[in-house]
Amino acid sequence: MRTSVGQPVRLVDYRVPDFLIDEVDLDVSLDRTATRVVSTLIIRPNPAASDGAALTLDGDELTLVSAHLDGAPLDPEAFQATPAQFVLPNPPRGRFTLTIETRLDPASNTKLMGLYRSGSAYCTQCEAEGFRRITYFLDRPDVLSTYRVRIEADREEAPVLLGNGNLEGKGEAETAGRHWALWTDPHKKPCYLFALVAGDLAHISDAFVTASGRKVDLAIFTEHGREERARYAMEALKRAMAWDEKAYGREYDLDVFNIVAVSDFNMGAMENKGLNVFNDKYVLASQETATDDDYANIEGVIAHEYFHNWTGNRITCRDWFQLCLKEGLTVFRDQEFSADMRSRPVKRISEVRGLRAAQFPEDAGPLAHNVRPEVYSEISNFYTATVYQKGAEVVRMLKRLVGDEAFRAGMDAYFHRYDGQAATVEQFVGCFAEVSGRDLDRFMRWYRQAGTPKVTVRTAHDPAARTYRLEIAQSLAPTPGQPTKLPATMPLALGLVDPEGGDLPLVSADASEAELASGVFVLDDAERVIVFRDVARRPALSFLRGFSAPVTVDDDLTEQDLAVLSRHDPDHFNRWQALQSLVTRVLLRGVKAIRAGRAPERNAALVAAFGALIDDARAGRIDPAFAALSLALPTEADIAREIGENVDPDAIYAARKSLRGALGRKHGDALADLHDWLADARPFSPDAESAGRRALRNIALALYADGNIIDGLARAHRQLRDADNMTERFGALTQIVLKPSSAREHTSDAFSRRYAMEPLILDKWFALQAHIPERETLDRVRGLMSHRAFSMSNPNRVRALIGGFTGNHTQFNRPDGEGYAFLEEIVVGLDPTNPQVAARLLTAMRSWRSLEEIRRGHAEAMLRRIAVLPSLSPDVRDIVTRSLG
Ligand code: 0A1
Numbered sequence: 043m044r045t046s047v048g049q050p051v052r053l054v055d056y057r058v059p060d061f062l063i064d065e066v067d068l069d070v071s072l073d074r075t076a077t078r079v080v081s082t083l084i085i086r087p088n089p090a091a092s093d094g095a096a097l098t099l100d101g102d103e104l105t106l107v108s109a110h111l112d113g114a115p116l117d118p119e120a121f122q123a124t125p126a127q128f129v130l131p132n133p134p135r136g137r138f139t140l141t142i143e144t145r146l147d148p149a150s151n152t153k154l155m156g157l158y159r160s161g162s163a164y165c166t167q168c169e170a171e172g173f174r175r176i177t178y179f180l181d182r183p184d185v186l187s188t189y190r191v192r193i194e195a196d197r198e199e200a201p202v203l204l205g206n207g208n209l210e211g212k213g214e215a216e217t218a219g220r221h222w223a224l225w226t227d228p229h230k231k232p233c234y235l236f237a238l239v240a241g242d243l244a245h246i247s248d249a250f251v252t253a254s255g256r257k258v259d260l261a262i263f264t265e266h267g268r269e270e271r272a273r274y275a276m277e278a279l280k281r282a283m284a285w286d287e288k289a290y291g292r293e294y295d296l297d298v299f300n301i302v303a304v305s306d307f308n309m310g311a312m313e314n315k316g317l318n319v320f321n322d323k324y325v326l327a328s329q330e331t332a333t334d335d336d337y338a339n340i341e342g343v344i345a346h347e348y349f350h351n352w353t354g355n356r357i358t359c360r361d362w363f364q365l366c367l368k369e370g371l372t373v374f375r376d377q378e379f380s381a382d383m384r385s386r387p388v389k390r391i392s393e394v395r396g397l398r399a400a401q402f403p404e405d406a407g408p409l410a411h412n413v414r415p416e417v418y419s420e421i422s423n424f425y426t427a428t429v430y431q432k433g434a435e436v437v438r439m440l441k442r443l444v445g446d447e448a449f450r451a452g453m454d455a456y457f458h459r460y461d462g463q464a465a466t467v468e469q470f471v472g473c474f475a476e477v478s479g480r481d482l483d484r485f486m487r488w489y490r491q492a493g494t495p496k497v498t499v500r501t502a503h504d505p506a507a508r509t510y511r512l513e514i515a516q517s518l519a520p521t522p523g524q525p526t527k528l529p530a531t532m533p534l535a536l537g538l539v540d541p542e543g544g545d546l547p548l549v550s551a552d553a554s555e556a557e558l559a560s561g562v563f564v565l566d567d568a569e570r571v572i573v574f575r576d577v578a579r580r581p582a583l584s585f586l587r588g589f590s591a592p593v594t595v596d597d598d599l600t601e602q603d604l605a606v607l608s609r610h611d612p613d614h615f616n617r618w619q620a621l622q623s624l625v626t627r628v629l630l631r632g633v634k635a636i637r638a639g640r641a642p643e644r645n646a647a648l649v650a651a652f653g654a655l656i657d658d659a660r661a662g663r664i665d666p667a668f669a670a671l672s673l674a675l676p677t678e679a680d681i682a683r684e685i686g687e688n689v690d691p692d693a694i695y696a697a698r699k700s701l702r703g704a705l706g707r708k709h710g711d712a713l714a715d716l717h718d719w720l721a722d723a724r725p726f727s728p729d730a731e732s733a734g735r736r737a738l739r740n741i742a743l744a745l746y747a748d749g750n751i752i753d754g755l756a757r758a759h760r761q762l763r764d765a766d767n768m769t770e771r772f773g774a775l776t777q778i779v780l781k782p783s784s785a786r787e788h789t790s791d792a793f794s795r796r797y798a799m800e801p802l803i804l805d806k807w808f809a810l811q812a813h814i815p816e817r818e819t820l821d822r823v824r825g826l827m828s829h830r831a832f833s834m835s836n837p838n839r840v841r842a843l844i845g846g847f848t849g850n851h852t853q854f855n856r857p858d859g860e861g862y863a864f865l866e867e868i869v870v871g872l873d874p875t876n877p878q879v880a881a882r883l884l885t886a887m888r889s890w891r892s893l894e895e896i897r898r899g900h901a902e903a904m905l906r907r908i909a910v911l912p913s914l915s916p917d918v919r920d921i922v923t924r925s926l927g
């Protein structure tokens with residue numbers, strides 16, 4: 043195992059490469075344990091670098107067989123090769139050809155980086171630094187080459203041979219029973235976009251004609267027998283291709299686009315040029331097997347990888363510090379695509395929920411880092427919510443600041459100017475500064491400062507003067523390595539909502555015409571005061587509409603204001619937010635009361651607000667998907683984040699349970715009626731509207747069951763029996779498994795037997811059991827590790843069961859520290875075989891400092907026990923070191 047921790051890599055140390063590799067010719071002869079790779083590289087000194095440097099190629103656990111320079115065997119004195127490097131101290135001064143043969147053992151590659159086996163297929167994963175596990179190379183994203191790849195394999199074992207680009211030829215190999223295929227990719231690309239797949243795979247095919255009339259052959263490859271489940275993904279792909287033409291004028295640029303679904307994959311999916319490789323959970327769906335969330339995720343991830351063809355592949359990153367250049371931008375693009383395919387406000391609420399759940403805690407803890415980091419020890423650990431989700435928020439703000447037209451013009455300029463190049467964040471933002479004429483220097487701070495800014499807003503209404511004064515201020519707390527912070531430019535969308543409903547016109551001498559017309563005010567400095575005129579009655583301030591900046595807000599709204607906004611705000615995001623804020627306030631007081639040994643309050647206004655919402659939903663006055671999101675209480679982790687320090691997970695759980703019980707009891711009849719009314723006789727469709735009805739039905743059931751356990755479980759059993767789709771079936775099972783009853787084990791076992799051959803469904807079942815809020819859950823999870831469908835070598839299984847358990851707020855954070863000790867065991871055990879997944883699991887400790895003293899002590903002790911182990915991977919070493927930092 044590679045256990046050394048390399049020197050940290052720093053952005054300030056970036057230097058252009060000393061050599062360029064113009065052409066790569068790979069001859070890969072596949073064998074389970076002895077694959078041969080002959081790599082022929084056309085290399086020349088980089089004219090932009092100073093000459094005379096040695097050529098140092100990267101490797102990782104490589105075995106060299108032979109090396110030739112310009113066709114002649116290299117003298118052993120003339121180079122040095124270790125598993126981690128190939129050095130030619132005195133390379134030729136001009137262009138030369140280097141041929142290197144390496145031997146690989148894909149069957150023993152458990153890290154799932156480089157060439158490995160998933161099931162019976164061969165596949166590769168090269169981002170970020172996996173190509174160096176296949177052959178020695180300048181493994182950095184600013185070295186762009188054309189590739190010609192010959193793949194040879196046993197015909198019986200691997201009838202399908204896939205590579206990047208276009209298929210040039212295929213035929214029988216010299217060795218009996220073997221065949222080959224030749225793939226060429228005319229587009230220059232960095233090696234992290236290289237891929238090959240070989241195996242006995244089934245496929246479905248289709249075609250797409252681009253706006254300029256180019257016919258593209260589309261195919262999705264899966265395990266035999268699963269191919270029909272790729273139909274939805276194929277439709278999503280065609281929608282994405284059409285959308286990118288319309289929204290950004292971007293066409294696809296090869297004759298084929300292939301997608302392969304594999305079951306062993308460290309991440310979600312990978313945008314290899316013309317050959318996307320997917321975790322099968324983001325491809326396979328059917329009415330019987332997939333929930334509506336699965337469908338939505340498939341649509342989003344398919345689009346994300348496709349959109350990378352322009353934002354990532356045609357224009358790539360100069361170095362890995364610029365990762366957000368492709369990821370933040372591509373997430374923004376896939377979010378906008380999904381918003382156009384589905385309900386925009388509902389999509390926005392889901393995005394913000396996701397950002398708060400995953401990114402805010404990262405920003406608030408020891409793992410906080412810039413959207414564009416400046417130092418890393420292990421790049422795999424920077425595929426984070428900050429780079430992806432906050433990176434997308436930053437692009438969204440940019441669009442708000444410059445406006446739709448200038449945003450499109452800036453994107454056009456970016457595509458035009460940097461096509462075929464490896465670019466930087468400065469170059470990207472520079473395009474928008476140029477087309478809009480705006481100074482974006484302070485905006486750049488979003489990329490350079492970690493942490494979530496806090497925006498404070500204080501309001502004052504003067505009835506005599508008919509003015510409404512807003513004092514707005516931003517601040518940003520220190521984060522690791524950044525003691526002082528500066529204000530960043532942010533767009534603040536707002537409105538003044540009349541108590542009767544509806545927006546007041548915005549009139550002020552303190553804002554520009556454009557700001558008053560759009561309702562989007564720019565905060566450039568630490569503070570800004572805006573006095574609105576002609577405001578006769580005190581309005582309710584609707585602040586940060588659409589979540590126009592990724593910040594937390596400290597306002598002085600009353601609960602009465604929140605109640606008004608929750609019913610009347612024309613901005614749907616803030617309508618949802620108002621109710622969430624109201625619930626959060628009640629829950630925070632509830633937690634306090636419980637910790638002080640008192641009963642939590644009964645809040646009549648809140649009960650009434652929920653009642654109104656349920657009535658509106660039942661009467662069809664609001665979108666069911668929106669209603670479902672509104673009825674969902676903030677999660678335990680949401681409340682913990684609001685509390686921020688000295689967190690007691692048991693008190694949070696109790697407060698939340700008490701409120702849910704009260705709401706469920708109070709509105710029992712209305713919820714039951716809503717649940718019945720939503721029982722759909724229509725044929726199943728995965729569209730957003732139908733999905734919204736199912737989401738509402740499931741939340742109605744959950745809330746009802748919280749207040750009426752016996753009847754609720756009876757309803758859940760009926761729903762489980764009658765459901766014709768996985769969303770409703772699993773929604774029912776969730777209630778049955780999470781709540782104690784004599785039927786729980788039997789029903790749960792029956793479900794797992796029914797889906798014994800469906801690993802993706804069993805993942806949901808593993809995760810559900812890991813979420814049971816009871817003390818026995820840890821033992822249950824340990825027991826499930828021996829389940830025949832569980833395997834520590836499959837990342838999806840591990841994430842479902844172990845990752846699921848770390849999301850169980852009360853049980854992972856048990857006061858006796860046993861939850862942490864369990865995670866320690868898992869991380870240390872998994873580290874030697876799959877360090878990436880082990881490191882990611884360990885990030886569950888990222889909020890340990892905000893816990894109350896006893897749990898905090900256990901958490902710290904656990905991290906310290908790991909930190910002193912001598913042979914950790916660089917991945918886990920990095921996370922544990924930063925977590926304690
Ligand atoms: N670029 C991919 C994410 C990705 C990153 C690293 C991987 O290595 C295991 C795999 C995938 C994306 O954004 O979809």
Ligand code: ZN
Nearest residue numbers: 346350369372
């Ligand atoms: Zn991506």
